[in-house]
Amino acid sequence: xxxxxxxxxxxxxxxxxxLRHPGRWFSGTVILLVIxxxxxxxxxxxxxxxxVPGFFTHPVMLEGLLNTIVLAVAAQGGAILLGVxxxxxxxxxNPVARWFAVGYIWLFRGLPVLLQILIWFNLALVFxxxxxxxxxxxxxxxxxxxxxxxxxxxxxxESAYMAEIxxxxxxxxxxxxxxxxxxxxxxPLTTLRRVVLPQAMRVIIPPTGNNFINMIKGTSMASxxxxxxxxxxxxxxxxxxxxxxETLFAAAAWYLVMVSLASIGQHYLERAYGPR
Amino acid sequence: xxxxxxxxxxxSFGHTEVLRGIDMEVERGEVVCLLGPSxxxxxxxxxxxxxxxxxxxxxxxxxxxxxxxRSHGGKLYxxxxxxAAHQRRDVGMVFQRFNLFPHRTALENVMEGPVQVxxxxxxxxxxxxxxxLERVGxxxxxxxxxxxxxxxxxxxxxxxxxxxxxxxxxxxxxxTSALDPELVGEVLxxxxxxxxxxxxxxxxxxxxxxxxxxADRVVFLVDGAVVETGTPADVLDNPQQPRTQxxxxxxx
Ligand SMILES: Nc1ncnc2c1ncn2[C@@H]1O[C@H](COP(=O)(O)OP(=O)(O)OP(=O)(O)O)[C@@H](O)[C@H]1O
Ligand SMILES: [Mg+2]
Numbered sequence: 001x002x003x004x005x006x007x008x009x010x011x012x013x014x015x016x017x018x019l020r021h022p023g024r025w026f027s028g029t030v031i032l033l034v035i036x037x038x039x040x041x042x043x044x045x046x047x048x049x050x051x052v053p054g055f056f057t058h059p060v061m062l063e064g065l066l067n068t069i070v071l072a073v074a075a076q077g078g079a080i081l082l083g084v085x086x087x088x089x090x091x092x093x094n095p096v097a098r099w100f101a102v103g104y105i106w107l108f109r110g111l112p113v114l115l116q117i118l119i120w121f122n123l124a125l126v127f128x129x130x131x132x133x134x135x136x137x138x139x140x141x142x143x144x145x146x147x148x149x150x151x152x153x154x155x156x157x158e159s160a161y162m163a164e165i166x167x168x169x170x171x172x173x174x175x176x177x178x179x180x181x182x183x184x185x186x187x188p189l190t191t192l193r194r195v196v197l198p199q200a201m202r203v204i205i206p207p208t209g210n211n212f213i214n215m216i217k218g219t220s221m222a223s224x225x226x227x228x229x230x231x232x233x234x235x236x237x238x239x240x241x242x243x244x245x246e247t248l249f250a251a252a253a254w255y256l257v258m259v260s261l262a263s264i265g266q267h268y269l270e271r272a273y274g275p276r
Numbered sequence: 277x278x279x280x281x282x283x284x285x286x287x288s289f290g291h292t293e294v295l296r297g298i299d300m301e302v303e304r305g306e307v308v309c310l311l312g313p314s315x316x317x318x319x320x321x322x323x324x325x326x327x328x329x330x331x332x333x334x335x336x337x338x339x340x341x342x343x344x345x346r347s348h349g350g351k352l353y354x355x356x357x358x359x360a361a362h363q364r365r366d367v368g369m370v371f372q373r374f375n376l377f378p379h380r381t382a383l384e385n386v387m388e389g390p391v392q393v394x395x396x397x398x399x400x401x402x403x404x405x406x407x408x409l410e411r412v413g414x415x416x417x418x419x420x421x422x423x424x425x426x427x428x429x430x431x432x433x434x435x436x437x438x439x440x441x442x443x444x445x446x447x448x449x450x451x452t453s454a455l456d457p458e459l460v461g462e463v464l465x466x467x468x469x470x471x472x473x474x475x476x477x478x479x480x481x482x483x484x485x486x487x488x489x490x491a492d493r494v495v496f497l498v499d500g501a502v503v504e505t506g507t508p509a510d511v512l513d514n515p516q517q518p519r520t521q522x523x524x525x526x527x528x
Contacts, residue, residue, distance in 0.1 A: 174375075177375060180437075181377075182364060183367075184388065184389035184440075185364045185389065185393045186393055187357070187361045188358070188361070195377055198379050199379055
């Protein structure tokens with residue numbers, strides 16, 4: 001389309017008509033209406049909203065919160081350490097180590113976490129005691145508390161994922177970096193610690209953060225073996241007063257708080273290890 | 277004894293033999309330029325001198341020590357990676373693609389070896405590292421990260437990083453090949469002054485001008501074998517072998 005303006009006209013003060021976005025106004029209005037409708041439904045629902053804050057800070061709920069945090073952090077921390085070891089085995093020159101790593105990942109990633117938790121918790125049914133000959137021997141049902149079973153179930157499954165994440169991170173670092181480190185006389189361990197891992201972090205941190213957020217929520221599976229995490233805590237409270245939804249909402253609020261904090265933490269970690 | 281002595285060095289990757297029996301001597305303080313067509317095995321030989329590759333046959337000695345081995349009771353024992361790392365302290369290497377540590381500043385790159393490998397005190401190492409950066413003309417870039425430096429500046433930091441280990445020998449693998457033409461000079465200047473100061477150097481390069489003015493000896497490598505060696509004047513201006521003549525006709 002030819003312009004009806006000439007270059008000289010552009011020097012004058014012309015009225016500029018900004019582009020209109022009717023579609024945005026329409027979709028925005030629809031979204032706001034939907035939200036308003038949901039809010040109205042919540043207000044109309046037969047929920048004792050005024051009871052929720054009390055459950056939020058109920059001593060049993062707080063105990064469940066603490067247990068949830070301890071379980072999630074311990075399982076994720078253990079998974080990271082194990083994951084690094086398995087990833088190094090996966091990348092090692094030793095074929096036995098490589099095969100072991102592949103099998104480990106296949107097994108612990110392949111089974112549902114819930115199933116793994118149940119198997120650990122019921123281990124006493126098939127092994128009466130856990131022992132290393134001549135070193136120690138303990139009865140299985142003493143060691144395998146709900147916490148330990150949940151820790152193993154969640155942690156081992158996560159360690160298989162961490163192994164793959166760490167492996168991807170290590171492989172992402174240019175081979176020239178290792179050569180440069182070697183050329184100034186660095187040992188393999190120092191090279192890993194000072195050169196390769198810090199650079200692999202950029203690749204490792206984002207998926208690890210996502211997995212940790214999943215881990216926080218995954219701890220809820222420990223409720224099936226009566227470990228006192230948030231959901232089990234909520235059930236304990238509501239079994240006395242029958243305010244099931246109110247206690248579940250209080251637990252839900254705690255999950256959102258934890259997940260939000262974890263996301264903020266991940267943001268700062270990513271910035272600390274981000275590209276220069 | 278020469279600082280570097282290589283005898284009958286052979287190396288294969290799979291079924292292709294890349295080094296077919298290389299003999300070479302480098303005296304203390306000598307600068308040797310390795311020339312030759314692409315794929316001749318120049319990089320591979322350099323990497324063998326630093327034990328970044330293991331050799332299949334032959335032997336390389338650096339300062340009387342067999343590279344990659346420990347001699348004991350008349351036998352040679354292959355080194356573990358930890359022990360090989362110890363040997364590499366004495367040999368500096370500069371790579372075509374710089375390979376600076378991107379997560380550390382120029383100063384930290386230079387300090388990394390003395391602090392982490394030699395376990396020396398930071399304060400003392402810092403002063404030395406600053407002096408080395410000054411020497412390569414980058415004192416004011418001490419706090420810069422590699423990504424904030426030009427290719428020529430990165431390569432000069434890489435040279436300082438290698439020098440920080442006070443090596444007996446410096447290996448350069450096409451140190452200017454990844455640089456824009458206008459940045460080549462600043463790196464060659466640093467290498468020239470290093471040579472003047474008596475550093476023993478093996479330099480793989482396509483910079484014939486540098487070889488002519490700085491090298492004590494030029495070694496011409498084709499298909500994994502030395503075809504001609506001599507002073508720059510002999511090899512570059514009066515080549516005897518047809519392969520050398522062909523190659524020089526192309527690059528000059
Ligand atoms: N890690 C490796 N695996 C297999 N083949 C290799 C490896 N490294 C080098 N080669 C082969 O060995 C031969 C010599 O390579 P080298 O890099 O030493 O040559 P070069 O003389 O440095 O060549 P250029 O001038 O291109 O750098 C080439 O054919 C190359 O493909
Ligand atoms: Mg090469």
